[in-house]
Amino acid sequence: MRPASTRSPPTWTATRSWSGPAAYQTELLGRRLSAAGTLGSPVRLGLGDRPEVALDDNGDGLVVWHAPGSPQEATPVKARTISQTGVFGAARTLSTDGRVTRTDTSPTGRFAVVWQRKSYPYMIKAAFGP
Numbered sequence: 001m002r003p004a005s006t007r008s009p010p011t012w013t014a015t016r017s018w019s020g021p022a023a024y025q026t027e028l029l030g031r032r033l034s035a036a037g038t039l040g041s042p043v044r045l046g047l048g049d050r051p052e053v054a055l056d057d058n059g060d061g062l063v064v065w066h067a068p069g070s071p072q073e074a075t076p077v078k079a080r081t082i083s084q085t086g087v088f089g090a091a092r093t094l095s096t097d098g099r100v101t102r103t104d105t106s107p108t109g110r111f112a113v114v115w116q117r118k119s120y121p122y123m124i125k126a127a128f129g130p
Helices: none
Strands: 014-020 027-033 043-047 049-055 061-066 077-082 092-095 099-105 111-116 124-129
Touching: 049 099, 061 111, 077 099, 077 111, 092 111, 092 124
Parallel strands: none
Antiparallel strands: 014 027, 027 043, 049 061, 061 077, 061 099, 077 092, 099 111, 111 124
């Protein structure tokens, strides 16, 4: 997670995601972290692996991950928006064949997500937008 710039409101929040092991079914959770360090209640985001979070200078964000699966299966790349208040949007599928997701944002909230296809020829794919 990148730190807020000096233009950020002093009460911006960050959201952390983590996964727990359970064979190929890892549960992805998110929670709000206030500027004072207070953690909010965990929110179930779905099944996933290798989550990554990006926040813009206003505190809006995006969490991305790939769905769990065996090494032989294509796995979906998923994303959910995060509001300044820590509310998660609905999960969206960005690709049905991906792994190793990465995300970043501009200061004004233009997000980029990149991933590698899990099936041959293992191309790098990307999606951009708000």
